[in-house]
Amino acid sequence: MNKQKARFTWSTAKIVLVVSIVLSVLLAMVPATDKIGQEHVDTAFKRALVGYALARGLNGAISVAQGTEVAIQPAGVGVNFAPGQILDPVNDLVERFSWIMMLASSSLGVQKVLLSMSAWGGLLVAIAVTGFGFLLCVVWSRASAFRWVMQRLFLFVLVLRFMMPAISVANDWVYRTFLESDYLTAAASLEHAQIAIGDINAEVRAERRDETPSFFDRARDIYDQALANVDIDKRLEEYRQAAETISENTIRLVVVFLMQTLVFPLLFLFIVWGFIRRLTRR
Numbered sequence: 125m126n127k128q129k130a131r132f133t134w135s136t137a138k139i140v141l142v143v144s145i146v147l148s149v150l151l152a153m154v155p156a157t158d159k160i161g162q163e164h165v166d167t168a169f170k171r172a173l174v175g176y177a178l179a180r181g182l183n184g185a186i187s188v189a190q191g192t193e194v195a196i197q198p199a200g201v202g203v204n205f206a207p208g209q210i211l212d213p214v215n216d217l218v219e220r221f222s223w224i225m226m227l228a229s230s231s232l233g234v235q236k237v238l239l240s241m242s243a244w245g246g247l248l249v250a251i252a253v254t255g256f257g258f259l260l261c262v263v264w265s266r267a268s269a270f271r272w273v274m275q276r277l278f279l280f281v282l283v284l285r286f287m288m289p290a291i292s293v294a295n296d297w298v299y300r301t302f303l304e305s306d307y308l309t310a311a312a313s314l315e316h317a318q319i320a321i322g323d324i325n326a327e328v329r330a331e332r333r334d335e336t337p338s339f340f341d342r343a344r345d346i347y348d349q350a351l352a353n354v355d356i357d358k359r360l361e362e363y364r365q366a367a368e369t370i371s372e373n374t375i376r377l378v379v380v381f382l383m384q385t386l387v388f389p390l391l392f393l394f395i396v397w398g399f400i401r402r403l404t405r406r
Contacts, residue, residue, distance in 0.1 A: 141262055145278070149255040152285045158243040161289035164296035165235050168384060171307065172229040175377055178314055179222035182370060185321040186211045186218060189363070210363040211321075214370045221374045224381060231385040238288045251285055254278040283400055291392045298388050299380075307380045310373035317369045324362055 151157070189211055241247075258278040261271035299307075 138262060142259060145255055145259050145262070148282060149252055152251045152282065153248060155243065157286070157289045158239060161239050161292035162236070164292045165232055165239060168296070168299070169229060169232040169236065172225055172232055172381060172385070175311070175381065176222060176225035176229060178311065178318070179218055179225050179374075182218045182314060182318050182321075183215070183222060185318050185325065186215050188325050189321055190215070210360065211367050211370075214367050214374070217371060217374055221378060224378055228381040228385045231389075235288065235292065235389070239292065242285055242288045247281060247285055250281045251278075254281055279400060283396065287393075287396055290396070291389055294392055295384060295388050299384055303380045303383060306376050310376040310380070313369055313373040314377070317366045317373075320362065321366050324359060324366075 190209060254274060254277045258271070258274040261268055261274050
C-alpha cells in the first residue's frame, strides 16, 4: 500500500513538473508580458521627465528672483536689496534635485533597454531549448543524470526572461499603493510655488523705473515707492513661504524617485536572487 502511494505521489509530482515546464515556456513566448512591463516603465519615465522639467523651471524662477533688485528711495535716499536672496538655501537643493531627476530618468531608460533585452529572440530560443532538455530529463530516466544541470540552466534563462517585467509590475504596484499620493501632492505644490515666485518676480520688475523724465513722474515714483514699501514685508514673507514649500516638497519627490528607481528595484533583485537560490538548491 505504501509503495503504491509513493508511486502515485511521484507520478503526480512528475505531471505537475511537466505541466509547469510547458506553461513556463509558452508564457515566455507571449509578448503581452513585455508590453505590460514596458507600459509601466514608460509611465514612470514620463513622471521622471516631468519632475526634471519642474526642477529646471524652479531653478530658473529662483535665479530670476535672486537677480531682481528692489530699490527703496524715499526722499532721494536709495537702498537696493534682492529679496530673492531668501531663496538661496533652496537653490542648491533644487539644483541637486534636478540631478537626481536626470539620474532617475537614466535609470528608467536602462530599465527600458533591459526590458527589450528580455524579449530578445535568442533568449526565447534558449528558453525553448533548455525547457525541452529539462523536460526530457524529467520524463526519460536515462537522461536523469543531467537533470540538475538542465534545471539550473532552465531556471537561469527563465529569470532573465521574467525578471525585468516582474520588477516593472511590482515597482508600479508599490508606487500606486504607497508613493502616488506623495508624488501628486509634492508635484502640485512645487508647480504652485514656481508660479507664485514668477508672479512675485513680475510684480517686482513692474515696480522698477528706469527713467523719471519730469518732476511729476519723480513725485509719482516716490509716492508709489512709499506705498510699495508697505508691502515689502508681505513679499518677503511670500518668498519665505515659497522657500519652505520648495524645500519640503523637493525632499518628498527625491524620496519618491529614489524609492522607485533605486531602492525597490534592488530589493526586488535581492528577493529574486534568494528565490532562485532556493529553487536551484539540491
